[in-house]
Amino acid sequence: MAELTGKVQTVLGLVNPDQLGRTMTHEHLTMTFECCYIPPPPGDEAVAENPFQMQHMYWLRQNPYSCRENLLLQQETSAVRDELLAYKKAGGGTIVENTTTGISRDLPTLKQLAKDTEVHIIAGAGYYVDCTHSEATKEMSVEKLTDSIVSEVLHGADGTDIRCGMIGEIGTGWPITDSETKVLKATAHAQTQLGCPVIIHPGRNPAAPAEIVRILQEAGGDISKTVMSHMDRTILNETELLEFAKLGSYLEYDLFGTEMLNYSFNLDVDMPSDCQRVKTCVSFREGYEDKILIAHDIHTKNRLTKYGGHGYSHILKNIVPKMLTRGISQPQVDKILIDNPKRWLTFK
Numbered sequence: 001m002a003e004l005t006g007k008v009q010t011v012l013g014l015v016n017p018d019q020l021g022r023t024m025t026h027e028h029l030t031m032t033f034e035c036c037y038i039p040p041p042p043g044d045e046a047v048a049e050n051p052f053q054m055q056h057m058y059w060l061r062q063n064p065y066s067c068r069e070n071l072l073l074q075q076e077t078s079a080v081r082d083e084l085l086a087y088k089k090a091g092g093g094t095i096v097e098n099t100t101t102g103i104s105r106d107l108p109t110l111k112q113l114a115k116d117t118e119v120h121i122i123a124g125a126g127y128y129v130d131c132t133h134s135e136a137t138k139e140m141s142v143e144k145l146t147d148s149i150v151s152e153v154l155h156g157a158d159g160t161d162i163r164c165g166m167i168g169e170i171g172t173g174w175p176i177t178d179s180e181t182k183v184l185k186a187t188a189h190a191q192t193q194l195g196c197p198v199i200i201h202p203g204r205n206p207a208a209p210a211e212i213v214r215i216l217q218e219a220g221g222d223i224s225k226t227v228m229s230h231m232d233r234t235i236l237n238e239t240e241l242l243e244f245a246k247l248g249s250y251l252e253y254d255l256f257g258t259e260m261l262n263y264s265f266n267l268d269v270d271m272p273s274d275c276q277r278v279k280t281c282v283s284f285r286e287g288y289e290d291k292i293l294i295a296h297d298i299h300t301k302n303r304l305t306k307y308g309g310h311g312y313s314h315i316l317k318n319i320v321p322k323m324l325t326r327g328i329s330q331p332q333v334d335k336i337l338i339d340n341p342k343r344w345l346t347f348k
């Protein structure tokens, strides 16, 4: 698309890629996550009902998905606005907002936040995981899904004229369902038409990312312009990780700030700590430094600083200094936070 080529599309319009600055490539500013509610561990049912206040946060840190109120980030726009102002002050420039259809994308709120804070915000087109697909979505053909995604980028989404600047996060589970496969194919077709960035939420199985790449590639997708999110909890074996890296997508470590003993979506996974995430970035710094992206993927209330969480500035304030002490140079940090996001987000 000639108008988009060489530009980045924010909720306030097209910008020159050099304007983005430091970029978190996977965040949510307003969304709901009720689709992923998990009942509390046996014996904790009463604790889960505690009033949503500071004394409850120690429990929510370990069980974020077992309290319905914690899943309503959309109620916290004022706190998120304050956080974005702090992010800007900490040197942040851009947030890629990954909320798609199914988890309450709210484009007017994103536009207002961008105006209020002067942080560039890029919104996502497309659909989240199968359990959030409506009956109408499930009945759509790949062609219809493609048209709808293309329209969200070219004309605006959800009945507004606010345009999405990338496709994703496209949700998939494991195994990948028929409806998710159609959405993946439509994503690839839309990407071919638009030359746009794509970002994927893989299912929680080490085989999921490669299977997604296979489906996208067969449908003509551009893997070099595609981000595989949530690598932190998906491929933990080093050999398997290097095998996947060879396929050429961006590798996103986007759960910085999440430190939990039991990852309730997949108890087989030992969720890495931030130190382990930094170590992984260190191990990737030669060979794949052009492919690493990082973020916090804030999607529950307890992670906001208002509730004692790490907030959207954690990487800039705490992780970058740590990286510098562990052998990642300032130019390499700049690649991860500025150059790689800019390259990914620029329309071809």
Ligand SMILES: CC(=O)NCCS(=O)(=O)O
Pocket (backbone or CB within 6 Å): 201, 230, 233, 255, 265, 297, 299
């Ligand atoms: C909003 C979202 O999809 N977050 C991902 C959480 S997960 O635990 O990495 O699947």
